[in-house]
Amino acid sequence: MADITRICLWSGPRNISTALMYAFAQRKDTKVFDEPLYAHYLNKTPAKEYHPGSIDILKLMENNGEKVVENMMAESSKPVLFFKNMTHHLLDLNRDFMKNVVNVILTRHPEEMIPSFAKVIKNPTINDIGYAQHSELITYFENQNIIPIVIDSTKLLLNPEGVLKALCNKANIKFDTNMLSWEAGARPEDGVWAKYWYSNVHKSTGFAKYSKKIEDFPEYLKPLLNQCLPHYNKVLPYALS
Template sequence: MYSFAQRLDVKVMDEPFYAYYLIYSQLEHPGKEEILKTLEPDPVKVFGQIQEQEQTFNNVFVKNMGHHLQGFDYSPIKHYQNVFLIRDPGQMLLSYAKVREEPTLNDIGLKQQAELFTWLQAEGQNPLVLDGNELRKNPEHVLQQLCDGLGLPFNQAMLNWPAGPRAEDGCWAPFWYAKVHQSTKFMAPDTDSSPLPNSLRATYEAALPYYTTLKQYALLA
């Protein structure tokens, strides 16, 4: 999201279906009360908000979570260009557990991503897939491939951004975006080989097949 936000021809939106997801799932997330006050909870109206942005900007980049798309008719996404950002599930779980303890398979969204990917393929799409580690190995090369796939000219501005928050950040940013607020570019892939705690092993094993399925389609560094 921060990368695409550097483009003058793109408007970014941060997880616009989050309020609906919290109501639907009844989960307790950090900042839930503020999220419900801030975001539109009706997914039909959220799609309308996206369309409003499309009338002003050439391109709208919607950063979304796969597991936010459940319990309503999300079929309008088949009319968009869809990009799936994936990450090694062990890395995801270690990161997520810093904010919410003992994350489940549904929390990290890989299963839903794989299901959405398969559904979009059946609808005739060939969605693009970014693996976080491949992207961080060679950001320029991978972003060039991504832009080619989206029919956009690559822009060098996508490689850097100013440190700190953005106006488009969701109100949950203080809980989740500390590292990205410290960053100014894509950093090298994580080299931490710390073993997963036993409490996360079962979730990791459940998530791995979905990650493996999507990874075979990922753009390579």
Template structure:
């Protein structure tokens, strides 16, 4: 599952892990990304110490098998982590799905945890590039899902997703126990407060947030990528999350 940050990505990971037949891996390349770029993120040093920062060994593990021999292996990937120099060939051994969210919601949520996000931080450009790469070697468009639709109707959305990736749906995906999970990355204490308080997907989202002018410019930069991916999901951008 490929998304930018603050895209409902952790809740989706929890939903798949709740199946009982699916291992989960939280942002496999995060430590490697931080080590290679030197970028300053919350808990940077702790993340690098606690997680595998060698992209080659991470990629090898992404090919499977799942850690406990489970039939399914859910990997929550951030598009921003796939920087130049990381071998992406492992993706050919995976079913790649793209999770999108309206830029205004992403920016509003991200800025609460890390101020001053840039276009590079929120992953829309990288997501479109990865989508194109997968589509080229598949010969067709991979699956795209919008977090807005998941929040609006979790059961219908997850049923459609499971059908698209040929995984049987179970209603166990609709809820999970509150609190931290054993497969959370060490960064969970900074980023996952809201989802740790949850036991399922939240209610349908309300109106888009009203943000300061500098953030509105960032949203304008990201919108063409979001709208393009929305079209790839089979939905008209004019009828999308507004």
């Protein structure tokens, strides 16, 4: 199929990335893929020891990241292909393919993201959550003259239609109002890990109204917060309004 738009989302965890995937899944011209590089990441890191469902992920998914990228670039089933990825799943992969896709960075203020992640992974490190990799990706894109699209989760929740329209415009695809809502429940594209991570999005029928977290930030996570903030602050100025 000619003129295929391949969109690679590079997100951190707990960044409403699954909701964004669900939004794209509502488009008739689009096929979505849930974290195709997850098994590659688990296979190459100690994360396999503490990520829930890792045995099933490694058994059911392609473990070789280079083969995954080849498959992503060979996929041609729809005019728009949306690959939801975690940035830290890239690891040591050759990034030349990024010159031929639409790269979207999705970030979230670490003060809100880290406690959410820590409810599943109890003692996260900066290597688990993608902020350093986002910062590094921005530098890589600048050096390669690649212009990424950056989305801040808070801005998306405050103005879903406006941010999605801006995203579609940057990606040179038409905005579809169907992206704003979906039926509650699981989707067939969900990864095998959905039962551990997707309970909230499965209850949703659209992007939730933003509300600032009011719980006190856990003291034991503050060193990690301080590590992540400079990386988040580097990426934020690029975000769509």
